[in-house]
Amino acid sequence: MNSRTVITEIAAAGALIGSYPLDWLVKKGEPYFCAPSSEPVILIHGFGGSRANLLALGAYLRLAGFDNVSHFEYPRWQSISDSAAQLGRIAEEKSGGKGVHLIGHSLGGTVARRYAAGAPKAAVRSLVTLGSPYSYGQWSPTEIGIFGDDDPIVPAPVEELVHRDAFARIVTLHEVGHLALIFHPEALRIIGTELRANRAPVSNAAAQ
Structure with missing residues (x-):
C-alpha cells in the first residue's frame, strides 16, 4: 500500500468511526416528508x-434524484445465507413491483x-458492489464490481481469470484501498x- 493510499484510508477510517454516533439519523423505517417518487435503493454496510457508514453515499444518491x-x-455473526434471505424479505416489501437497486460495501456486497x-x-434493477469478497467462478452477470488496486483486504x-458471467463489469480504481471506495468520486x-440506466420507467399517470 503506497503512502497516498495510506493517507486516504486513514481519512476514510476516521470518517467511518465518526459516523457511528450519527446512526440515529438513519434509523430503520426513516420517515419521508412526502411519498418517495423513485424506486427503492438499499445500501448494505460491511462486516x-x-x-x-453509508450516510454520505445515501446523501449523494438523494442529490442524484433517488429519494427512496x-x-x-444485519448481525455481525449472521451467516451470509441468512442475511441474504433477510435482505430479500425487505427488498420485496419495499419494491412495490418496481424492483430495487442494491449497493453493498465489502461483506454487504456479498450479501x-x-x-x-x-x-x-x-x-x-441494479447490483453494485464495492470491495466485496468474490469467487472467480461465481454467477453474477448483472453485477458491477468496483475494487481498489491497493486493497489489502479484498484484492481486485x-x-x-474471471468467469464470463461472474460480473457484468469490473472496475479497478488506482491507488484506492478498501474503506476509501465508499467515498471515491469515480x-x-x-x-x-x-x-x-436501470431506473424504473415513469408512467404517464405519475408524470402528470
Missing part, C-alpha cells in the same frame, strides 16, 4: 459496520449478490450512472 434510499443492517442470484426476475480480481459516478 462490523452500521447504516451510518434505505439501509439494511446483496447472494440475494440477487436467487431473486425473482426483475426484482433487482485478475480479470483474465465510484460514486459509476453508481449514479448505473442506477440511472
Whole structure:
C-alpha cells in the first residue's frame, strides 16, 4: 500500500468511526416528508459496520434524484445465507413491483449478490458492489464490481481469470484501498450512472 493510499484510508477510517454516533439519523423505517417518487435503493454496510457508514453515499444518491434510499443492517455473526434471505424479505416489501437497486460495501456486497442470484426476475434493477469478497467462478452477470488496486483486504480480481458471467463489469480504481471506495468520486459516478440506466420507467399517470 503506497503512502497516498495510506493517507486516504486513514481519512476514510476516521470518517467511518465518526459516523457511528450519527446512526440515529438513519434509523430503520426513516420517515419521508412526502411519498418517495423513485424506486427503492438499499445500501448494505460491511462486516462490523452500521447504516451510518453509508450516510454520505445515501446523501449523494438523494442529490442524484433517488429519494427512496434505505439501509439494511444485519448481525455481525449472521451467516451470509441468512442475511441474504433477510435482505430479500425487505427488498420485496419495499419494491412495490418496481424492483430495487442494491449497493453493498465489502461483506454487504456479498450479501446483496447472494440475494440477487436467487431473486425473482426483475426484482433487482441494479447490483453494485464495492470491495466485496468474490469467487472467480461465481454467477453474477448483472453485477458491477468496483475494487481498489491497493486493497489489502479484498484484492481486485485478475480479470483474465474471471468467469464470463461472474460480473457484468469490473472496475479497478488506482491507488484506492478498501474503506476509501465508499467515498471515491469515480465510484460514486459509476453508481449514479448505473442506477440511472436501470431506473424504473415513469408512467404517464405519475408524470402528470
